[in-house]
Amino acid sequence: MRTVYRYILLAIVVVSTSISFAQQGKIQSVKNDYRDFAYVKTSEVLLEVANKGYKSVDLFQKLANSYYFRNEMEDASKWYGELMALNEVIDPEYYFRYALALKGIKNYDESDKWMKKFNDLKPDDMRGRAFMSKVDYREAIEELSREDIEPxxxxxxxxxxxxxxxxxxxxxxxxxxxxxxxxxxxxxxxxxxxxxxxxxxxxxxxxxxxxxxxxxxxxxxxxxxxxxxxxxxxxxxxxxxxxxxxxxxxxxxxxxxxxxxxxxxxxxxxxxxxxxxxxxxxxxxxxxxxxxxxxxxxxxxxxxxxxxxxxxxxxxxxxxxxxxxxxxxxxxxxxxxxxxxxxxxxxxxxxxxxxxxxxxxxxxxxxxxxxxxxxxxxxxxxxxxxxxxxxxxxxxxxxxxxxxxxxxxxxxxxxxxxxDDIYTFEIPECEQLVVGTVQDMDTDELLPNSTVILFDGEGNELERTIVGEDAAFQFSLDCEMEYLVRGEKETYTSDEKRFTTPNRKQELRLQLLLDKDEQAIAPCDDLAKILDIPIIYFDFDKSNIRYDAEIELQKVLAVLNKYPTMTIDIRSHTDCRGTESYNESLSERRAQSTRKYLIDNGIASERLTAKGYGEYRLVNDCGCEPTNESSCSEAEHQLNRRSEFIITGINGETCPEK
Known part of the structure; x- marks a missing residue:
């Protein structure tokens, strides 16, 4: 920036920098020119000396500065690089200038490296702290940039x-x-x-x-x-x-x-x-x-x-x-x-x-x-x-x-x-379009006749629509505003997305995924899957009901109370690790402990059967034969450590033996 204010600020920088020369007399001869900002003449002399192979901190500082302050960043970065290669103790400010010069030639990765070094040497400097607090600053800048404007x-x-x-x-x-x-x-x-x-x-x-x-x-x-x-x-x-x-x-x-x-x-x-x-x-x-x-x-x-x-x-x-x-x-x-x-x-x-x-x-x-x-x-x-x-x-x-x-x-x-030139542009009208579909969370099936509602950032309803067979919706929005889009449908739990529109025109795509809230149940269904019950956890080598397991069993209890004709078979499984007899015994104790919990909470004993299956009903190939044991991950073994609540009968219908 060759502006008047920059000229004066350069005086502050240059006058506060040492102007003593340790190299050849030719450098000394331009000392006064340098102080008077006659950089064009000075840089030619300094460049001639440097090109003859002479090296010094003072020479490279002044030569790099002469290009840096004239915004000739390619040459500035070259000579700041030579300065750094001397591995001498220098003012950290030169690390900062080198980083800026590298930015000027779009060498951002190298620039970031020297900014980190600058911050290491001056950890209290706000410029370094600002950089370290936003190491992903380029991505943030790109998000705020307007590719649709040509100045x-x-x-x-x-x-x-x-x-x-x-x-x-x-x-x-x-x-x-x-x-x-x-x-x-x-x-x-x-x-x-x-x-x-x-x-x-x-x-x-x-x-x-x-x-x-x-x-x-x-x-x-x-x-x-x-x-x-x-x-x-x-x-x-x-x-x-x-x-x-x-x-x-x-x-x-x-x-x-x-x-x-x-x-x-x-x-x-x-x-x-x-x-x-x-x-x-x-x-x-x-x-x-x-x-x-x-x-x-x-x-x-x-x-x-x-x-x-x-x-x-x-x-x-x-x-x-x-x-x-x-x-x-x-x-x-x-x-x-x-x-x-x-x-x-x-x-x-x-x-x-x-x-x-x-x-x-x-x-x-x-x-x-x-x-x-x-x-x-x-x-x-x-x-x-x-x-x-x-x-x-x-x-x-x-x-x-x-x-x-x-x-x-x-x-x-x-x-x-x-x-320096003056540039201009007209801020384009900024309209956002949000489009999307309403789908089932588990099956990705489209959900026609769902209601989609648009709210502003404060929760005020702005618009609503009922989607057609394609389950698609769209709304026109303003830029730089906060919105919330919510999808609703009977027998489903609603889904919503909150977002802030950027400052440039774009099309935002959303997928509203609704979770089934009311599902048909029939004999042979597993309540654990219907109610999304994870593993019923027990402490190691124990069969007493833990608090986190009790929360899950309360879901089963609620369904049994709602449908008094329902009977279930409680099945407890382990992975293959441990002996077969140990796993069978442990799973049996846990299945019976689960049954007792439901009976103690008011469910008639004749509605509940329970059995432990140990490791006999694995859901994958993670058996513990020598060839398999080491090939399965912990997550794969965990799939076998499960609890099932199989509906054996409801409303007079029964499940064939599974």
């Missing part, structure tokens, strides 16, 4: 830098280097100014500079307008009242300014925000819907990382209160910048401190503004908004109009016209 590169983009869009009346306002004039040494492009272009039915009109006293011979960018249209907050270098100021390291920082709309339609009466300072940067303002909260990026004291998102009250006269950091649930040790708050109060911002697809990704924190205004705690969940806004390159300057469904964002991705 359009705006026709007003140039081969120079264009970025940072906001709407004002029927125009968009953005920053651009198209103005000519003196060039900024960093990228050999003219300094940025603010421009405006009117939207037309066919696209855009003529691009013009913002009228008034906003633009100067230094950088201006990132404008935002008050709801009444009377104030504009914007970013500029520390240049005010014709005075150019630098911090103690010789860096000219960014500051926030406020302009007032004059009667002639120009922007004048430029005021410097009271918490500006020559020692830190304040940039990229964003206003909420009410215009009473202003969000911005800064590296002022109290910042967690290289830049954080702050919020400040806006008074009726356009003056500001005292800024407050949004805290560690938004900000990391990396860079958070370019905030935007939509009319729903959702905060969007760019960050390289959280797991993402590339350098800077756009993230979202829903309903943040309402939480801030309510003074609630600073626990703001965030999510990566995915593709197509985010890519393996730098993506930033997100803006959306929820009325027109129009989105603008900035990126230096491949295929653009310049170093």
């Amino acid at each position: 359009e590169n705006l026709e007003i983009n140039t081969e120079l830098s264009d970025f940072g869009t906001t709407e004002y009346e029927n125009s968009i306002v953005f920053a651009s280097s198209r103005g000519g004039g003196r060039k900024y040494r960093w990228n050999d492009q003219p300094y940025l100014d603010l421009y405006s272009v009117e939207k037309t039915e066919s696209g855009f009109g003529e691009v013009n500079e913002i009228q008034g006293k906003v633009n100067t011979k230094f950088h201006e960018s990132s404008a935002v307008f008050s709801p009444n249209g009377q104030y504009m907050f914007f970013t500029r270098n520390n240049f005010f009242n014709m005075k150019y100021k630098e911090d103690g390291t010789g860096v000219n920082r960014l500051q926030l300014y406020r302009a007032t709309l004059s009667e002639d339609g120009t922007w004048d009466e430029i005021h410097s925000i009271h918490f500006n300072s020559k020692e830190y940067s304040v940039a990229h303002p964003a206003l909420n819907l009410l215009g009473n909260k202003l969000y911005f990026a800064s590296d002022m004291p109290g910042t967690f990382g290289q830049s954080d998102i702050f919020v400040v009250d806006v008074n009726d006269d356009g003056t500001l209160g005292e800024p407050e950091n949004l805290g560690p649930s938004i900000n990391t040790e990396g860079q958070e910048s370019f905030p935007f708050v939509n009319t729903d109060g959702d905060l969007y911002f760019s960050s390289n401190g959280y797991p993402g697809l590339g350098g800077f990704d756009v993230f979202k924190s829903e309903d943040l503004d309402a939480k801030v205004r309510a003074g609630s705690n600073r626990n703001f969940p965030i999510e990566n908004i995915g593709k197509p806004v985010n890519s393996e390159f730098d993506d930033f300057g997100y803006y959306e109009n929820l009325v027109t469904k129009r989105v603008y964002f900035s990126s230096n991705r491949e295929g653009g016209k310049g170093s």
Whole structure:
């Protein structure tokens, strides 16, 4: 991202990095150029030295940095890789940069490896902790991505830098280097100014500079307008009242300014925000819907990382209160910048401190503004908004109009016209379709004439339908909403599915599986299967009824009480392990114990017979002959350890001997 704020933040990084050289004098000769950010010249010299075979931590750090900060990630990853191969003790920050460079060339697996190493060395760093808490972040991003959207590169983009869009009346306002004039040494492009272009039915009109006293011979960018249209907050270098100021390291920082709309339609009466300072940067303002909260990026004291998102009250006269950091649930040790708050109060911002697809990704924190205004705690969940806004390159300057469904964002991705371009797309209408069938859980048989009901997330019925012979149903739903679909049919237990629809159009398929609740019973049926009774468990070598077995026997008891003419034969089986006589004796005791339990609970003894069959009636080939014993699993042996409750008679009908 070759944006004005990134330039200044680079100064923070570079000045705090050691600039002593241990290699050849040729490296020493470019020391001052490096400090002045003349990276194009410096990188050529450093590359020449490295290509001659010279190696040092300092050489590879500076060479890799020169490509990294120009977003040339293929070369950056190459030289960071050479740095890592030295196996020297280095600042863990280089592990983080290497991971980002690898992301920039889509080498995500290798990037993840170095992020884990970064976290090992700095376990308290929020960037590493965020990564480790979401090691499956790529899958989560893919789920939030929109493959049905193809962003359009705006026709007003140039081969120079264009970025940072906001709407004002029927125009968009953005920053651009198209103005000519003196060039900024960093990228050999003219300094940025603010421009405006009117939207037309066919696209855009003529691009013009913002009228008034906003633009100067230094950088201006990132404008935002008050709801009444009377104030504009914007970013500029520390240049005010014709005075150019630098911090103690010789860096000219960014500051926030406020302009007032004059009667002639120009922007004048430029005021410097009271918490500006020559020692830190304040940039990229964003206003909420009410215009009473202003969000911005800064590296002022109290910042967690290289830049954080702050919020400040806006008074009726356009003056500001005292800024407050949004805290560690938004900000990391990396860079958070370019905030935007939509009319729903959702905060969007760019960050390289959280797991993402590339350098800077756009993230979202829903309903943040309402939480801030309510003074609630600073626990703001965030999510990566995915593709197509985010890519393996730098993506930033997100803006959306929820009325027109129009989105603008900035990126230096491949295929653009310049170093940074503005992209746009219209949020497509999002309709979900849920389709499915109602079937029997055990047989998969279709269940015609079932009733299917659609509920919202709070349980309010929205729609119902009775399925036809194909047992199929469908409902049209809204996106990003919680729903519940329930299937019902007489003699069956209902089934339901709860889900939240995604933010993109899709067809969701459901299968409602209803369990038979009322089943016909006849002589020779096994109540254990009908009532889904598992094994009647006994403690090892015991035959007394355990509590968990008692629960299952209560089901049998309920059926016997309902049908007083029913008689049953209780059969207890074991697996083959143990001697035949032992298994026969144990199963007999257990069968009789089961019968006694039912008699003790009111069932006439003449209605119950019981017998233990030991291992004589196996249901599979898991006998304990030497050839079979080791080939059967525990699960296969368990199939033989079963209890049966065979209906021997009911309502005058009897079961032939089984």
